[in-house]
Amino acid sequence: MDIQPYTSTETLAVGRPWLMSMLGIEANETVTLDLSQFDENLHWTAPTAYQSDRKMKSGIPLGKITASGLYAPYAAVTNEVQTLTVTGSPTGGTFTITWSGQTTAALAYNATAAAVQTALENLSNIAPGDVTVTGNAGGPWTLTWGGTQLGEDVAAPTTTSSLTGGTTPAVAVATTTAGGAATASDGTETFKGFLFTEIAFAPTSTKAAAPLMVHGQIDPSKLPVAFDPTDLPAGSNSQFVYKA
Incomplete structure (x- = not known):
């Protein structure tokens, strides 16, 4: 039975x-x-x-x-998932992430996922639990949104690069899963x-x-x-x- x-x-x-x-x-x-x-x-x-x-x-x-x-x-409904990928093989320098009008402190080119998450959580419009960052040091980093952004179509962040070395280094942003759609x-x-x-x-x-x-x-x-x-x-x- x-x-x-x-x-x-x-x-x-x-x-x-x-x-x-x-x-x-x-x-x-x-x-x-x-x-x-x-x-x-x-x-x-x-x-x-x-x-x-x-x-x-x-x-x-x-x-x-x-x-x-x-x-x-x-x-x-699905949670938004985004990725940040360092391109151009930099050997030094920093970058920042801007989300909803606020910008993080400078992050090292080889920052850990924990450092990226902490920088985002230090913004006044992102509370602990709103975003989880995973990935290796130096990226790519995966941003999975939750908390107050649970099931929302979250605007993609932008980045500003002061990276050095390599070939035209930058940090690319992509949305891998759009939030808000039924699963x-x-x-x-x-x-x-x-x-x-x-x-x-x-x-x-x-x-x-x-x-x-x-x-x-x-x-x-x-x-x-x-x-x-x-x-x-x-x-x-x-x-x-x-x-x-």
Whole structure:
């Protein structure tokens, strides 16, 4: 049998820091999750020596797969991803990054990703968590936007180069993933509600019954998965009040 009965290990006071009030719990619906669509760490935790079941986290935003009728993680709008690439093989010098009218301190030609991220976060219009920078020292660096820019079509930064050596060195900017577009077309791009409680399921299960919360008051900043209610597309469930 591939359907695991719904079980909960939570109490009303534990495990749901995202829930602002119990308003609407009578409106919960029982749905079936497609467990193959959920990821370890992001959505569920692995079994331990003392607990053989996996634990699906409460508060996961869900959508409904049209073809199967099963529920899976809500495929939120995409986050903007940009790359900065040093060209011309410089051997020294610096460059700056300008975003939304503000310019970073000078960065070395062989700056680390951490240094680039820190320089961006030092701008007053970029808060920690708004952008994550990865890559090798000297680039290319990948800028993945989130936080207040979650799901937004983020304007590309510009750069000013004082790089030296090499051949006409510069820092090129490219958008590799445009923010704001839906990531799916299978039905999960439409938000249906939140997984109301943590549930336990066996590693061999492919499906699990679960309570879908369709009405209530939510603090999005405390959900286990990044979620920006202002980015919900037309037709999504709107029976929620979100903390400002």
